[in-house]
Amino acid sequence: xxxxxxxxxxxxxxxxxxxxxxxxxxxxxxxxxxxxxxxxxxxxxxxxxxxxxxxxxxxxxxxxxxxxxxxxxxxxxxxxxxxxxxxxxxxxxxxxxxxxxxxxxxxxxxxxxxxxxxxxxxxxxxxxxxxxxxxxxxxxxxxxxxxxxxxxxxxxxxxxxxxxxxxxxxxxxxxxxxxxxxxxxxxxxxxxxxxxxxxxxxxxxxxxxxxxxxxxxxxxxxxxxxxxxxxxxxxxxxxxxxxxxxxxxxxxxxxxxxxxxxxxxxxxxxxxxxxxxxxxxxxxxxxxxxxxxxxxxxxxxxxxxxxxxxxxxxxxxxxxxxxxxxxxxxxxxxxxxxxxxxxxxxxxxxxxxxxxxxxxxxxxxxxxxxxxxxxxxxxxxxxxxxxxxxxxxxxxxxxxxxxxxxxxxxxx
Amino acid sequence: xxxxxxxxxxxxxxxxxxxxxxxxxxxxxxxxxxxxxxxxxxxxxxxxxxxxxxxxxxxxxxxxxxxxxxxxxxxxxxxxxxxxxxxxxxxxxxxxxxxxxxxxxxxxxxxxxxxxxxxxxxxxxxxxxxxxxxxxxxxxxxxxxxxxxxxxxxxxxxxxxxxxxxxxxxxxxxxxxxxxxxxxxxxxxxxxxxxxxxxxxxxxxxxxxxxxxxxxxxxxxxxxxxxxxxxxxxxxxxxxxxxxxxxxxxxxxxxxxxxxxxxxxxxxxxxxxxxxxxxxxxxxxxxxxxxxxxxxxxxxxxxxxxxxxxxxxxxxxxxxxxxxxxxxxxxxxxxxxxxxxxxxxxxxxxxxxxxxxxxxxxxxxxxxxxxxxxxxxxxxxxxxxxxxxxx
Numbered sequence: 001x002x003x004x005x006x007x008x009x010x011x012x013x014x015x016x017x018x019x020x021x022x023x024x025x026x027x028x029x030x031x032x033x034x035x036x037x038x039x040x041x042x043x044x045x046x047x048x049x050x051x052x053x054x055x056x057x058x059x060x061x062x063x064x065x066x067x068x069x070x071x072x073x074x075x076x077x078x079x080x081x082x083x084x085x086x087x088x089x090x091x092x093x094x095x096x097x098x099x100x101x102x103x104x105x106x107x108x109x110x111x112x113x114x115x116x117x118x119x120x121x122x123x124x125x126x127x128x129x130x131x132x133x134x135x136x137x138x139x140x141x142x143x144x145x146x147x148x149x150x151x152x153x154x155x156x157x158x159x160x161x162x163x164x165x166x167x168x169x170x171x172x173x174x175x176x177x178x179x180x181x182x183x184x185x186x187x188x189x190x191x192x193x194x195x196x197x198x199x200x201x202x203x204x205x206x207x208x209x210x211x212x213x214x215x216x217x218x219x220x221x222x223x224x225x226x227x228x229x230x231x232x233x234x235x236x237x238x239x240x241x242x243x244x245x246x247x248x249x250x251x252x253x254x255x256x257x258x259x260x261x262x263x264x265x266x267x268x269x270x271x272x273x274x275x276x277x278x279x280x281x282x283x284x285x286x287x288x289x290x291x292x293x294x295x296x297x298x299x300x301x302x303x304x305x306x307x308x309x310x311x312x313x314x315x316x317x318x319x320x321x322x323x324x325x326x327x328x329x330x331x332x333x334x335x336x337x338x339x340x341x342x343x344x345x346x347x348x349x350x351x352x353x354x355x356x357x358x359x360x361x362x363x364x365x366x367x368x369x370x371x372x373x374x375x376x377x378x379x380x381x382x383x384x385x386x387x388x389x390x391x392x393x394x395x396x397x398x399x400x401x402x403x404x405x406x407x408x409x410x411x412x
Numbered sequence: 413x414x415x416x417x418x419x420x421x422x423x424x425x426x427x428x429x430x431x432x433x434x435x436x437x438x439x440x441x442x443x444x445x446x447x448x449x450x451x452x453x454x455x456x457x458x459x460x461x462x463x464x465x466x467x468x469x470x471x472x473x474x475x476x477x478x479x480x481x482x483x484x485x486x487x488x489x490x491x492x493x494x495x496x497x498x499x500x501x502x503x504x505x506x507x508x509x510x511x512x513x514x515x516x517x518x519x520x521x522x523x524x525x526x527x528x529x530x531x532x533x534x535x536x537x538x539x540x541x542x543x544x545x546x547x548x549x550x551x552x553x554x555x556x557x558x559x560x561x562x563x564x565x566x567x568x569x570x571x572x573x574x575x576x577x578x579x580x581x582x583x584x585x586x587x588x589x590x591x592x593x594x595x596x597x598x599x600x601x602x603x604x605x606x607x608x609x610x611x612x613x614x615x616x617x618x619x620x621x622x623x624x625x626x627x628x629x630x631x632x633x634x635x636x637x638x639x640x641x642x643x644x645x646x647x648x649x650x651x652x653x654x655x656x657x658x659x660x661x662x663x664x665x666x667x668x669x670x671x672x673x674x675x676x677x678x679x680x681x682x683x684x685x686x687x688x689x690x691x692x693x694x695x696x697x698x699x700x701x702x703x704x705x706x707x708x709x710x711x712x713x714x715x716x717x718x719x720x721x722x723x724x725x726x727x728x729x730x731x732x733x734x735x736x737x738x739x740x741x742x743x744x745x746x747x748x749x750x751x752x753x754x755x756x757x758x759x760x761x762x763x764x765x766x767x768x769x770x771x772x773x774x775x776x777x778x779x780x781x782x783x784x785x786x787x788x789x790x791x792x793x794x795x796x797x798x799x800x801x802x803x
Contacts, residue, residue, distance in 0.1 A: 109569040110746065161747035172571050172746045188573035189530065190502055223501035225533070251502050253475045259501040322478060386740070386748040 052078045055349060059284035060341075066266055068273035068302070071291040075283040079351050081127065085282050086342045089119040090361055092143040093339060094368045095152060096312075099142065099159060099173075102372065103316045108159045112173045114312040115143040117280075120338035121246055121306045122147040124285025125214060129293060132209060134182040136197040137216040139174035140246075140310075141186040144216075148181040152371035162378035169381040170389070182211075191217060191224030194243065198230040198301075201241035212240040212296045214289070220251025222265050231301065235272050238300035242292045243269070245305045246279065252314040253323045266305035273299075279308030280336040309336065446628040451621045454596035454629045455484045455561075458603040459522065461633045463492050466520055469557075469607070471497045473507060473524025481526060482563060482622050508534035508560060512542050512612075515557035520607055528564035528616060529573045535581065542612040543587030556610035561603070563619035564592075565657050566707055566744070566753060570619075575744045577708040579655075582614050583685045583717065589613040590684040591638060592656040596627040601636030602682065609638060618657035625660075641688035643695065647677035650701040653692055653718060655681045658705050658754065665759035684714055692718065693725045700731040703762060705754050710738035735762045 056074050063070035096116040102108045115122070118140070125135070126147040137144050142155055150166060158165025159173055166176050177185040184200060187193040197215025204211045221227065222245055234241045245265040249256050256263050266274030273295070277288040288304055295302050309332045313320025320329070346352055352360075449457070463469050471488055477499045479486035489497040500507045504525055511521035525531045531538075538560065546554035566575040582590045591606050591613055593599035599617065606613035644659070645666060654662050659680055666676040677695050681687055696702050702722055704715035719734040737754045745752050 110571045111569075111574065169747055170745065174571070174573070188571075189532075220502040223503050223506075225503060225505055253478060253481075254499055254501075258499060380747055383748065383751055386742060386745055386751050390742050 052080045054078050055082065057082075057283050057345065059278065059287060060281045061278045061284065063284070063288065064266070064276040066264075066269075066274040066276075066303075067271075068275065068295065070275060071287050073287075075287045077283060077286075079349070082342065082346055082349065083351060085123055085127070086339070086346055086357065087360060087364070088147070089123055089282070089339045089342060091152075091364050091367070092116075092119045092122065092146055094361075094364050095142065095146065095155060098368050098372060099156075100312070100316065102156070102159065107376070108173065109161070110172050111139070112159065112316040113140045113314065114316070115140050115310070117311040117332070117337070118246060118248060118306075118308045119143055120282040120341075121244075121279050121285055121308055123338075124282040124287075125244075125289045127282075127286045128289035129214070130211070131181045132211040133293065134184055134197070134200045134204065134211065134213040135216065136184040136193045136200065136213065137186065138190065138193055138218060138221065139186060139188055140218075141176045142173070145176040145178060145183060145186070148178050148183040150176070150178055150181075150183075152368060153374055156372050156375035157378050160375055160378075161380060162375060163381040163385075164375070164378045168385070170385065191221035191226050193217065194221070194224075194227050195230040195233075197243075198234045198239055198241045201234065201239040201296075201301075202237070205238075205240055210297060212242055212293050214242045214244050216244040216246055218251065219245060219247040219249065219256045219263075219265060220254070220259065222247075222268065223251075223259060231269050231272055231303075234301035235269075240296040241301045242289075242296050243272075243301065243303045245303065246308055247305055248308050248310045250310075250314070250323065252318065255323065264305070266303050269301070269303045272301050272303055274303035274305065276305045276307065279306030280338045280341065282338055282342060445631045447631055448626055449596050449629045450623050450626050451593075451596045451599055451617065452482050452484045452623070454600040454627075455603055455617060456486055456488075457629070457631070458600040458607075459485060459488055460491070462520070462522065462604060462607045463488060463496060465633065466608075468518065469496070469520035469522065470514065471522045471524070472500050472511075473561075474502055474526045475499060476524050480524065482619065484561075484617075484622075485524065504530055504532075504534040505537055508537040509541065511558050511560070512537060512545070512555045515555035515612070516545065516553050518557065520557040521559070522607060523558065523560045525560060525562040527574055527619075528562040528578050529576045531560075531562055531578060534560075538582070538588065538612075538614065539585050543585045545587075545612075547587060554610070555612050558612040559603075559607045559609075559615055560613070561615045561617060563622070564616040565618045565620055566749060567620050568749065570744070570749075571746045572744050575749070577616075577706065577739075579616055579684055579706075580708055580712060580714045583714050585685075587612070588685070589638060590616070591682065592616045592618070592684060593682070594618070594656055594659045594680050595621070595625055597629045598636060598680075598682065600629055601634050602638070604633065605635040605638050608635065613638075616656065620657045621660075636682070639683045639686050639688055641679050641681045641683075641691040643677060643691065644680050645676065645678035647675035647699065649674045649676065649699055650703060651677045651679060651692065651695040651699045652703045652705065652759075653679045653681060654705045655684060656707075658707055661754065661756050662705055662759060665756040668756065668760050681718075687718070689721055689725070692722060696722050696726045697729045700729055701735075702730070703735040703737060703759065705737040705759055707739050707754060709741045710736050711741050713738050737762050 055077050057077055059073045059075060062073055093116050096114045099108060099112055100114060103112045122143045135144060135148065145166065146155060154164065154166040158167055158169065158171060158176060161169045161172060163169045166178060171186065174188045175186040177183060194215045194217050197213050201213040204213060217227065231243065247265055251259050262268060266276045275288055278284045285306060292302050292304055311329055311333060343357060346357065347354065459471060463471065471485060475481060476485040476497060477489045485497065507523055511523040514521040525534065542555050542558055564577050579590055579592065582588060589609065589611050591602050593602045603615060606615050652662050652666065662678060666678055669676050677699055679692060679695060704718050706713055706715055715736040715738055719736060722734060737759045739754060740752050742752065
């Protein structure tokens with residue numbers, strides 16, 4: 001059985017854009033060899049734009065809706081947004097690849113679940129919401145943390161268990177949190193974050209903040225009972241909760257068709273409306289999240305299913321190729337890669353040259369390497385931190401040493 | 413650091429492997445064909461035998477079809493078919509409930525929970541359904557064919573949700589059995605006994621030992637009786653009780669103590685519920701001191717139950733308070749794991765083991781205890797300070 005891919009990554013309607021794409025393709029082919037053969041239009045290309053002229057972009061696919069009217073395929077954006085999408089996604093990709101090498105160098109220990117391939121979901125969501133809207137997700141949280149305003153240094157320090165990490169080194173890869181941007185983290189137990197997310201939405205409704213909560217989970221977690229409990233309660237009480245299913249088609253090693261009777265996760269809410277979105281298209285994600293936010297504030301919960309894909313295995317201990325073919329992975333990388341799509345859009349809208357984008361990528365690489373070097377120098381947390389924050393300080397609990405009578409212990 | 417390295421880098425010589433554990437062979441076998449196997453291969457062999465001998469047995473859980481995350485179920489789906497060995501969706505509560513129902517119809521359901529840390533959604537099903545089924549139906553129905561297997565315990569880098577030891581929660585539930593093997597040979601025999609036991613069993617496998625522990629495992633079908641503890645090392649000065657991976661740490665502590673002239677008796681409990689009180693009692697009556705060690709946090713851990721029971725039974729024979737060298741009362745930490753774990757150094761320096769009494773002091777000690785007991789006529793807390801005074 002092979003998943004049925006039938007999307008083209010670039011299906012634009014306008015004829016001029018198509019010809020522009022062909023010119024780009026030709027120029028890319030020829031640029032390596034001979035400068036003279038480059039088409040003339042390239043000579044008049046402007047440098048990286050810094051203006052905010054609005055652009056309208058069509059999503060690659062229409063939305064599929066359940067119990068609601070789908071939003072339009074035309075997404076309002078701007079040149080600045082388009083460039084920032086490219087930059088942030090490239091940063092996220094680079095960060096995840098760097099985490100891969102750090103794990104193999106045994107600087108990151110424990111479990112590391114990488115998000116490369118799924119960056120469009122994080123980016124599109126951020127573009128549609130404010131920092132008051134809460135996001136809560138499962139353990140694949142590095143890029144969402146970055147999108148919420150986390151710094152690379154905090155990410156790498158936490159991954160390596162150092163004290164300057166976002167959770168002070170006590171959480172690790174699966175437990176990134178950022179209170180000031182309403183990022184309620186990183187959860188290890190599958191599906192446990194969804195009732196929590198609905199609870200946060202409940203609090204938001206009470207405080208009348210006009211904010212929503214995005215409770216993210218995967219296609220594996222979609223079969224957990226607590227999800228349906230959370231959905232029922234959210235619908236009953238009209239909570240502004242948006243359940244986002246990041247469907248990367250594999251629950252660790254189990255393909256979705258083997259775990260779920262109904263792979264239409266957006267329909268699983270039954271009485272709760274749903275929307276299926278191409279999760280590799282950052283603009284589709286942005287449009288869907290904007291639509292969902294308006295819907296949730298008025299009408300209560302809605303489910304978004306993001307059709308996405310992860311290139312790495314489930315975690316660093318999983319090679320990722322025992323349950324799917326390498327052809328499938330490289331096929332998706334060629335046809336649906338989110339960064340490539342944005343790159344093509346940037347080039348076709350003439351916002352930057354190929355070289356400038358490459359320079360940007362080099363800058364990003366350097367930024368990531370600098371952050372890693374700085375994080376490596378950060379010390380580990382103090383041993384006394386082992387006992388802190390079990391309860392609120394001073395509430396009369398002690399942590400006993402080895403023998404309950406003596407705290408002396410010869411530590412390795 | 414040595415203990416840390418020793419824990420994670422060496423291939424282990426399994427404790428007590430020199431003494432043969434008592435086994436019940438179910439097939440007559442003159443020459444014991446043995447093979448050097450690690451823990452996951454031994455468990456794999458046990459599952460193969462279980463499915464072969466009973467056509468109404470099934471193995472299911474998350475990702476077991478391709479062999480499981482620890483390779484315990486390799487080859488089963490190919491050999492016995494997808495109808496008997498199959499993957500389930502990601503829903504522990506559903507998986508265990510499903511297993512209970514299957515077992516209630518007279519089948520043997522071997523359920524795999526991927527990590528013991530994930531067993532909590534299924535906790536309600538285990539405690540409220542599996543444990544009480546026979547009792548509340550007046551023996552009309554039972555789910556004895558249910559066996560739940562879960563890898564438990566620290567592995568060096570597991571963090572909060574891949575290292576927990578939840579055995580204490582299950583030991584509080586009459587109606588189920590809790591079994592923990594210490595080595596590949598034990599695991600195969602105990603797993604076969606658990607699967608064939610007519611009661612629901614929760615079988616915790618020490619994940620640290622999956623690759624690290626290698627032992628000669630007989631290839632035939634054999635079972636090791638449940639609820640029988642084993643003395644894997646004889647001694648006279650102190651009794652050490654443990655289970656699972658912790659026994660390797662305790663054996664190191666024993667070897668260290670031997671160098672100082674303390675002879676230690678090491679007991680593997682094997683079955684935690686119902687546990688073999690007689691063996692531990694006999695041993696403590698001989699030595700007079702008890703040290704219990706487990707990875708789970710000390711407060712409310714199973715060591716507390718052992719301590720209380722032994723105190724009741726052997727009060728006058730005890731020469732020091734029962735010592736518990738266990739994990740700390742914090743969530744299982746990430747980078748602090750070496751500090752949290754009950755290492756052999758912690759065991760060696762615990763008051764029971766580090767203050768060996770000479771024989772002449774035993775009488776004075778007994779007298780002291782007896783007098784204070786009569787004077788106060790209430791359960792007595794013997795402090796280590798008083799022992800030091802009399803030493």
